[in-house]
Amino acid sequence: MPDIPNPDPALYTQTEWHLRVELAAAYRLLATLNMDDAIFTHTSLRIPGDTPTFLINPYGMMFEEVTASSLVRIDAGGHKICGSRWPVNPAGFDIHSAVHNGNPDAHCVIHTHSLAGMTVASMPEGLLPLNQMSLHFYNRIGRYSYDTIHFPAHEQARLVEAIGQHHALIMENHGMMACGASVAEAFFYMYYLEKACRIQCQVLAGGRAYLSVPEQAREEGAALFESRPEQKRFMWAAFVRKLYRDAPDFAS
Template identity: 40%
Template sequence: MTTTNVRDLVSAEEWQVRVDLAACYNIVAQYGWDDLIFTHISARVPGPEHHFLINPYGMMFEEVSASSLVKVDLQGNKVMASEYEINPAGFTIHSAVHEARADAQCVMHLHTNAGVAVSAQQEGLRAISQQSLFPLSNLSYHPYEGVALNPEEKKRLVADLGETQFMILRNHGLLTCAETIADAFLGMYILQRACEIQVLAQSGGQELTPIPAAILAGIQQAGKTVTRNAGGQLAWPGLLRRLDRSGAPYKL
């Protein structure tokens, strides 16, 4: 199916979501956060149907384009013709969150080295950096249950997630969800940076200095002030300009 065919078959609103989601995949590849083809970012399609877009299984993240994304329903059935299939484990996690949370328009799940390293630590993410404070104010954990192929895990994952926007999947990786793709990306960027800093700080071999708990209380309002209430949208246009300079295929 060509780019023109897909764009002609969907609404302008869906096409914009496709462009932004494909951009997110391309950006993740640029940061080196991809795990070959084995992690996922999904976004809900605008409209009354509970359909969402996810990566074509087998395509590298730097190859993902707006037209190549696969549209599926909550049962994992393709609702638009595509030559690609989807990863069943990715579908289990993402469909669970999309079905349970109306505000989770975008769900982002990665297996970065630093994220998996922190997920394996008993204490999890620690309040040792400014970056860590933002996810710590809205963070949940889900215990490892093996490769996510069991539909019964969905209800437990959703219960653990609750109303949070950041989740550490024990021995597995990181997850963020948000109302926009830009916000889900910014959340993941901050969580990933916090994990990287923690692992680097621990490698120094000295006792770490924790941030006082009282500072954590006002961190969400501080975040809104720093981003001028724009959230991820403040940085998103610049990220797209970087993609354009690199010739990334997200608009195709």
Template identity: 40%
Template sequence: MATQLKPRVECSEAEWKARQELAACYRIFAHLGWYESIYNHITVRVPGEDDAFLINPYGLLWEEVTASSLVKIDGEGNKVGDNPYPVNLAGFTQHSVFHKNLDHAHAIVHTHTPDTMAVCSSAGGLRTSNFYSCFFAGEVGYHDFEGITVRSEEGVRLIENVGQNKVLLLRNHGPVVMGNTIYEMFLLYYMLQRACEVQVKTAAMGDAIEVPDEVIAVHQRDRDNQLTDEFGKLDFEAWTRKIDRIDTSWRD
């Protein structure tokens, strides 16, 4: 593991840890191809600060994001601190409403990967036809497409449609995945991405086999028996080691 770097921005130790984990998350997503040029967003609340969260600097590829380049913004969209990069309005508008209103929305990701967008654009949405999708049965919200998410009034409907779920599929658009920790968000997204990839491939082969409700119940019961407060941490740490072997500049 690379040596811990001294923070390049003035912040608490807790915020610096959050910055490094978020920067690592951006690099992992970039490595896996789960990003859209300089667009899309992953955000994390700043520990101990009301309404403040960290977001990617608008204009950088995800593979270029570092801990110190992340932009800190408050609940009104104002930048906190001296950072030269702008913030994508769509990223603030969408993510701020979840951070403000949902306790479990500590970390949030929104992407435009082809397979997740394909599922969001299909009439049936996410189907219970594979190992991964069955994890999400009954735990996904849907929100009808209203155009680019830059108008604050859409926030009310976003909150209504996500409910207490951690996954919201924006129809004709893409997914939003959130978690109590960055580790949980990462692993939930990993499984959702896999579920969508398999669904798209299965659709190309013909009719999918739907899993019966009683089997899904057993599947989710056994899933719940494995859940801990550190759900996803081992996965996240493993992928962090992977990107460290490629490039450690994200830590700076």
């Protein structure tokens, strides 16, 4: 991502501003790809430092409205650090703070309520190996059962345990989650998780027999995808270039 001039060096370090621009890009792209849900769901990004803090969307703002400067910085207790007039979704804080605090490698966390994702999250079999896209998650996706709508401490612990070291999670009857060491990595996994879910919904809606990926090819494909980390960087850079062409105000 190109360096964007920091509009207020007194308010943001250059590192924080760069992260704000990256996270704002993720919000805009999720909206463009129909993975938003009005003002609900959330994507967060940890800011490196001695004190745990992360950026999250302003509660009440649609994903297509989010800009780098509108993102809210909060600490581990959910307190706003910047002077934003916007609140933070309490559920968003509970979910994302749990993953950030429980997994030091989860720098970026994306949670969606997409139609396809919620449909697959309601299927007892979960994500099926129906296509090459799904192999990104073959034996590499967690499941979190829907026991309550709330996220008290014990539910947060269950959530962290469910996702484990995976980059993706099915939140049963709820939606999907992806996380990564960067925005690029988390976005890559959510993009292909959503695509695999959409394909599965269409295949099953046909009501006919379907072909699954042969068992011997599943782990082979999953391992091959894991061995190509550069794909995540290249894809993210391409999407960001498109965003600069279509909606450059995200970086303001």
